[in-house]
Amino acid sequence: MICQSLLRVRNLLIKGMTDREQVMAFAADLEALVYRYRDEFDITVASLVGVLECAKYEVLLSAGEGDDEFEIEFE
Numbered sequence: 133m134i135c136q137s138l139l140r141v142r143n144l145l146i147k148g149m150t151d152r153e154q155v156m157a158f159a160a161d162l163e164a165l166v167y168r169y170r171d172e173f174d175i176t177v178a179s180l181v182g183v184l185e186c187a188k189y190e191v192l193l194s195a196g197e198g199d200d201e202f203e204i205e206f207e
Contacts, residue, residue: 149157166184169175 166180169180170177
C-alpha cells in the first residue's frame, strides 16, 4: 500500500516536471547509480561503459518500434 502511494506521488511530480527537469533528474539518478556500482562492486570502468553502451543500443533500437522488446545476452 505504501509503495503504491509513493508511486502515485512520484508520478504526479514527474507529470509536473518540464522536459529539462526530467532530463536533469535522469542524469542525476544515472550518475548516482554509476558511482554506487563503482563504490560497492569490483567492476571495471570498461565493464561499466560496456553496459551503458548496451543500454544505449537497446534504447536506440527500440525507439519508434512501439513496445517490441528484445534481449541482449551477456556472457
